[in-house]
Amino acid sequence: MKSFQFIFALFLSQVVFSQVYKSSEPLAHTYSIVARDSVTGHMAVAVQSHWFSVGSVVTYGKAGVGVVATQSFVNPSYGPKGLALMEQGLSPQQALDALLANDSGEMFRQVAFLNTKGEVATHTGSSCIEAAGHRQGKNFSVQANMMLNNTVWDAMADAFETTKGDFSDRIIAALRAAQEEKGDIRGSQSAAILIVSGKATGNSWEDIIMDLRVEDNDNPVEELARLVNVHHAYDFMNQGDLAMEEGDSKKAETLYLSAQNLFPDNLEMKYWYAINLLNNKEFEKAHPILKSIFKQDINWKTLTSRLIKNKLLIISDEELQTVMKL
Structure with missing residues (x-):
């Protein structure tokens, strides 16, 4: 088996390091988290900053390998190079040490690596702007710089460790x-x-479970939380679509209703729930829902008649005419 030293040498010979501080580098002073879900094995990196489109410069991840957050005076190469080193078999600490050793601007960097085992490595450079620091825990690391208070990273760690529920909800917490x-x-x-x-x-x-960004918003964390909730709703919609393809309209009905409960004002989610009610011969429940939808947007009525050809709606001609009169 090749040694880590040999892998190191091979990798370093194939890439050119230009990891020095440049005044043009993004100033993504920020807070972030890298984490692993011990139940599913999913890995996450999440971030917030007073900087436009922070996700495009801070967050990196690869299924089966790990995730990276690179911030402060950002050197984006830590993302792809760090993932490449971990994919070669190096631990997060070995990978991070290799990159820091070749970066004359390391004192300006704040970086966190996490791999599929939940192992983490974190670096907060000595020249990161106060308040700056990080805290590691089982399956996670939180890090922050240019904070108003030095309590940020401890609060993040406590919230992640104590919040119950879905992995993404713990990240948002x-x-x-x-x-x-x-x-x-x-x-x-x-x-x-x-x-x-x-x-x-x-x-x-x-391989990509979730990839959401809020590029410019007065309250980006809350907007991100809203999008995560919408994402969950559309997961149910996608599962409902699969159930429809498989001809299991009862299962699809349950899944579409779950989506609707998460996103109650979305007409499309209400619509597909009602279509499944029709397929399940629950006409009395479906009709008032469809009538309300058609009143708001007549195009849904036009779509309904087209579903017959694709066998996404299986009802009699008589019942179809009843629906068309709603």
């Missing part, structure tokens, strides 16, 4: 905890969350 401690001294602007699978399939649509 950590970001909210930072905001409750006044967060970035400059305020808020953008946020992002990236979740990848612990095992790679090679199919990006399966």
